Amino acid sequence: xxxxxxxxAKEIHSGILSKKFKATEVMQSFLDQISAKDKELNSFISxxxxxxxxxxxxxxxxxxxxxxxxxxxxxxxxxxxxxTKDLKTTAGSKMLENFIPPYxxxxxxxxxxxxxxxxxxxxxxxxxxxxxxETSYFGACKNPWDTEYVPGGSSGGSAVAVAARMxxxxxxxxxxxxxxxxxxxxxxxxxxPTYGRVSRYGIVAFASSLDQAxxxxxxxxxxxxxxxSICGHDEFDSTTSSKEVLPWxxxxxxKVEKIKVGLPKEYFEGGLDEDVKKSIDIAKDALKEMGCEFxxxxxxxxxxxxxxxxxxxxxxxxxxxxxxxxxxFGYRANFDDKPAADLIDFxxxxxxxxxxxxxxxxxxxxxxxxxxxxxxxxxxxACQVRSxxxxxxxxxxxxxxxxxxxxxxxxxFKIGDRISDPITMYKNDIFTTSTNLAGLPGLxxxxxxxxxxxxxxxxxxxxxxxxxxxxxxxxxxxxxISFKEKPANV
Amino acid sequence: xxxxxxxxxxxxxxxxxxxxxxxxxxxxxEFGKGDNxxxxxxxxxxxxxxxxxxxxxxxNSIKTGLALNSEIRxxxxxxxxxxxxxxxxxxxxxSQFDEPICEGGFVEFYxxxxxxxxxxxxAHMEEDAGKSxxxxxxxxxxxxxxxxxLLEIVSEPDIKSPAHAAEYARTIRQILKYLDVCDGNLEExxxxxxCNVSVMKKDATxxxxxxxxxxxxxxxxxxxxxxxxxxxxxxxxxxxxxxFQETRLFDSTKNKTYSMRKKEQAHDxxxxxxxxxxxxxxxxxxxDRVKSTLPELPKDMAxxxxxxxxxxxxxxxxxxxxxxxxEYFEDVAKESGNAKSASNWVMVELQRELNDKKxxxxxxxxxxxxxxxxxxxxxxxxxxxxxxxxxxxIMLTEDKNPDVIVKEQGLVQISDSGAIEKMVDxxxxxxxxxxxxxxxxxxxxxxxxxGQIMKASKGQANPEMINxxxxxxxx
Numbered sequence: 013x014x015x016x017x018x019x020x021a022k023e024i025h026s027g028i029l030s031k032k033f034k035a036t037e038v039m040q041s042f043l044d045q046i047s048a049k050d051k052e053l054n055s056f057i058s059x060x061x062x063x064x065x066x067x068x069x070x071x072x073x074x075x076x077x078x079x080x081x082x083x084x085x086x087x088x089x090x091x092x093x094x095x096t097k098d099l100k101t102t103a104g105s106k107m108l109e110n111f112i113p114p115y116x117x118x119x120x121x122x123x124x125x126x127x128x129x130x131x132x133x134x135x136x137x138x139x140x141x142x143x144x145x146e147t148s149y150f151g152a153c154k155n156p157w158d159t160e161y162v163p164g165g166s167s168g169g170s171a172v173a174v175a176a177r178m179x180x181x182x183x184x185x186x187x188x189x190x191x192x193x194x195x196x197x198x199x200x201x202x203x204x205p206t207y208g209r210v211s212r213y214g215i216v217a218f219a220s221s222l223d224q225a226x227x228x229x230x231x232x233x234x235x236x237x238x239x240x241s242i243c244g245h246d247e248f249d250s251t252t253s254s255k256e257v258l259p260w261x262x263x264x265x266x267k268v269e270k271i272k273v274g275l276p277k278e279y280f281e282g283g284l285d286e287d288v289k290k291s292i293d294i295a296k297d298a299l300k301e302m303g304c305e306f307x308x309x310x311x312x313x314x315x316x317x318x319x320x321x322x323x324x325x326x327x328x329x330x331x332x333x334x335x336x337x338x339x340x341f342g343y344r345a346n347f348d349d350k351p352a353a354d355l356i357d358f359x360x361x362x363x364x365x366x367x368x369x370x371x372x373x374x375x376x377x378x379x380x381x382x383x384x385x386x387x388x389x390x391x392x393x394a395c396q397v398r399s400x401x402x403x404x405x406x407x408x409x410x411x412x413x414x415x416x417x418x419x420x421x422x423x424x425f426k427i428g429d430r431i432s433d434p435i436t437m438y439k440n441d442i443f444t445t446s447t448n449l450a451g452l453p454g455l456x457x458x459x460x461x462x463x464x465x466x467x468x469x470x471x472x473x474x475x476x477x478x479x480x481x482x483x484x485x486x487x488x489x490x491x492x493i494s495f496k497e498k499p500a501n502v
Numbered sequence: 503x504x505x506x507x508x509x510x511x512x513x514x515x516x517x518x519x520x521x522x523x524x525x526x527x528x529x530x531x532e533f534g535k536g537d538n539x540x541x542x543x544x545x546x547x548x549x550x551x552x553x554x555x556x557x558x559x560x561x562n563s564i565k566t567g568l569a570l571n572s573e574i575r576x577x578x579x580x581x582x583x584x585x586x587x588x589x590x591x592x593x594x595x596x597s598q599f600d601e602p603i604c605e606g607g608f609v610e611f612y613x614x615x616x617x618x619x620x621x622x623x624x625a626h627m628e629e630d631a632g633k634s635x636x637x638x639x640x641x642x643x644x645x646x647x648x649x650x651x652l653l654e655i656v657s658e659p660d661i662k663s664p665a666h667a668a669e670y671a672r673t674i675r676q677i678l679k680y681l682d683v684c685d686g687n688l689e690e691x692x693x694x695x696x697c698n699v700s701v702m703k704k705d706a707t708x709x710x711x712x713x714x715x716x717x718x719x720x721x722x723x724x725x726x727x728x729x730x731x732x733x734x735x736x737x738x739x740x741x742x743x744x745x746f747q748e749t750r751l752f753d754s755t756k757n758k759t760y761s762m763r764k765k766e767q768a769h770d771x772x773x774x775x776x777x778x779x780x781x782x783x784x785x786x787x788x789x790d791r792v793k794s795t796l797p798e799l800p801k802d803m804a805x806x807x808x809x810x811x812x813x814x815x816x817x818x819x820x821x822x823x824x825x826x827x828x829e830y831f832e833d834v835a836k837e838s839g840n841a842k843s844a845s846n847w848v849m850v851e852l853q854r855e856l857n858d859k860k861x862x863x864x865x866x867x868x869x870x871x872x873x874x875x876x877x878x879x880x881x882x883x884x885x886x887x888x889x890x891x892x893x894x895x896i897m898l899t900e901d902k903n904p905d906v907i908v909k910e911q912g913l914v915q916i917s918d919s920g921a922i923e924k925m926v927d928x929x930x931x932x933x934x935x936x937x938x939x940x941x942x943x944x945x946x947x948x949x950x951x952x953g954q955i956m957k958a959s960k961g962q963a964n965p966e967m968i969n970x971x972x973x974x975x976x977x
Contacts, residue, residue: 094550095548095549095550101549103549108549111549113543113548113549113550114543114548115543115548117550212550212552213550213551213552214543214550214551215550216549216550217549217550217778219777220776220777220778221777247554248552248554249552249554249778250552250553250554250555250778250779250780251777251778251779251780327774328777330584330772331582331584331593331594331772331774333593334584334586334592334593334594335547335548335549335591335592335593337586337588337593339588339591339643340546340547340591340643341546341548355586355588359586379772382584382772382774383770383772384770384772387772387773387774391774
């Protein structure tokens with residue numbers, strides 16, 4: 013059954029439906045792969061011990077002819093940012109090391125309603141703060157293409173789980189590139205939908221105005237199936253849109269005509285890394301073959317995107333993470349041996365011991381940028397520039413349908429290389445943060461391998477709520493580019 | 503009152519809006535449930551929990567704003583007020599900061615015979631925090647109140663005296679109750695009042711340092727606390743001291759305010775718009791719809807009662823203190839066709855009874871239509887006023903119409919001139935001394951004869967006829 017793990021979610025689902033194999037066999041194959049590989053890769057923080065039981069229920073439904081749902085029997089790995097009822101949800105932090113939520117995120121409920129089975133919870137940067145998965149309290153996750161390299165972050169574990177065939181699909185969250193960047197580093201598809209497409213209810217909040225969950229998979233089609241399941245208005249999240257979720261997966265092969273592809277001039281100024289340039293060239297060739305036209309567009313405020321991203325994200329985070337105080341849930345310091353001197357001491361020890369360095373750095377930054385006297389100069393100003401950046405995109409999308417760009421400035425870097433240099437680490441997010449700031453849908457599509465045999469993806473971005481075109485173009489590019497490489501060891 | 507000093511007083515009233523569920527989730531707002539019963543992931547501030555605003559809370563705020571003559575912002579914004587406290591689950595309170603739902607406005611009320619107007623600065627929606635109780639070396643937290651919808655009504659600092667402050671608070675409560683947006687219950691905490699007090703010289707142009715007094719749970723204490731605080735501040739300044747900006751608590755047993763903390767911490771709440779909530783957009787249609795449901799407000803009602811029912815201002819103000827009472831009175835006045843009498847019966851007899859039994863007007867043992875019946879019996883000369891009081895007493899305990907009681911007890915007024923004449927004759931015959939004195943000019947004795955006749959008739963004789971016959975016979 014070792015070939016099951018190489019199947020797409022769609023193939024797995026139809027195989028179960030047509031009784032070619034059982035959901036339990038599918039689940040067992042992936043669990044076996046996890047046993048074999050994850051000791052080294054460290055992409056899961058915990059596994060669902062009810063997974064086999066749930067797979068059995070799918071098999072029972074199949075044999076009694078009952079509906080199993082669009083993703084019936086498909087294992088899905090979930091980033092540990094999403095609350096899963098009765099399943100530990102750590103956000104990659106010591107703070108929530110033993111936190112078992114009493115409720116599930118809307119995304120999780122929707123996936124389960126579609127018949128998908130949670131196989132486990134994925135490793136990530138602590139509270140999604142990082143671009144390398146190195147800030148996780150549960151240890152770095154490794155890139156399956158070369159375990160000396162980072163898988164990217166923050167959704168590193170979710171990308172690795174799919175790349176290393178430990179799950180056919182997974183869910184990540186993307187605040188500034190946390191789905192697209194690890195997808196690119198790991199050679200899988202990763203999609204961040206339009207802000208408001210997917211409910212944030214039950215997803216540990218990092219930066220509320222930027223966070224958006226989305227899928228990882230090995231094909232655009234699989235991710236599309238996941239999106240159809242998880243998108244849509246949610247009465248528990250007022251920022252979700254009531255825009256209709258279309259049957260995108262049935263339209264992926266519709267001919268895309270006279271598509272204009274925008275190339276933001278600011279993204280290509282100063283030249284690109286050689287490997288990155290190669291990926292863009294391959295993508296362009298495919299788009300040309302599809303009959304697309306290229307236009308130069310301009311996003312003049314690009315140079316501010318990383319700084320304003322880090323102001324807005326850390327400001328919101330400083331407030332979002334205030335609830336981790338050790339009062340109602342989460343880490344509490346040992347006060348038996350040394351009682352708290354006062355309330356402040358109680359908070360300081362809980363938070364001081366429960367949070368890691370990067371999280372503390374960002375809480376401090378955000379607390380500063382929101383404080384009186386600095387609010388106008390930082391937070392308010394950043395919000396104003398954010399509006400301008402949004403307008404840049406709106407203007408550009410008058411001239412084009414899709415924007416093509418790199419995902420990151422370089423392919424994956426080595427573990428340990430950048431962890432002590434946050435600025436270099438942050439700068440890596442230059443191409444991805446703008447998409448979140450503007451609330452647009454974007455994806456990373458694997459294209460080629462670098463000279464070091466590491467995968468590289470390209471980023472496609474569409475106007476808000478235009479997932480339909482984004483997915484069509486990406487799917488058709490995917491067919492032409494036909495990236496079939498896989499990590500040697502899996 | 504304070505020599506050459508002038509107090510500057512402003513009130514912040516926190517009104518709990520009457521809604522079935524909390525402001526940002528479906529948890530119940532029911533009072534008196536067991537500790538931590540009305541909670542869910544949202545009230546608990548669980549990771550990933552998100553707020554969704556309760557439309558009723560917005561509607562009640564619009565209603566209040568309209569009644570307070572405020573401008574309703576077509577777009578208002580929820581902001582986060584960040585601070586750490588164990589009973590504040592998220593580490594921030596969702597409130598409104600620079601774009602509150604209501605801006606400006608005023609209320610008017612009477613103190614003695616003076617009409618007073620107090621300006622409203624703003625009113626904003628926010629969520630309540632939970633409740634901490636401290637037990638020596640540990641504390642307990644009850645989050646039933648966390649997320650209860652509040653409307654904080656902030657007055658201008660233009661209240662001129664402690665008495666005005668108390669009357670202002672009473673007026674706000676009265677309006678909120680008329681609107682049915684808040685039950686106004688101070689004991690249960692559904693209405694809370696913080697007072698900001700400073701003093702300045704009468705000819706000064708700059709305000710003095712402001713002190714906030716919290717924890718005042720009655721309107722009488724609002725007056726006492728402010729009175730004490732003004733005197734304290736004047737005394738401190740006159741003896742060369744300085745007033746610090748601080749929060750003080752009122753101790754009602756000692757009639758004093760005392761400092762809550764030794765050293766006031768400078769709070770930086772780091773307000774910013776809550777990214778989890780969209781701005782509250784209020785359409786003209788919504789406002790119009792709410793406007794059309796606004797009830798008549800107490801001040802308008804009192805004015806109408808004076809002109810429509812010709813009752814004195816004092817009566818009108820007393821009768822409109824509570825909406826249910828005003829409605830009761832109006833029903834009695836309309837049905838009986840005798841507003842003056844209705845007002846007297848409601849204000850004197852009925853109120854006394856309700857106060858004695860600690861009943862609200864809604865629980866009155868006598869319905870408005872029965873009281874109107876009773877008045878009609880008097881006006882129709884079926885019974886005298888005196889007998890009416892007796893009937894009223896029976897009505898309090900027996901669920902019967904007054905005419906039934908009158909019949910059953912044989913209380914119908916005697917208007918048979920023959921019968922009354924006989925009684926008059928009997929009394930005159932039995933009181934030769936008094937007759938002699940009366941005739942000698944002691945007019946006061948007329949009352950004596952009336953009393954005797956009434957007694958003989960068990961109070962049932964028609965007093966007008968007694969008077970008439972008596973005058974004739976004693977000529």
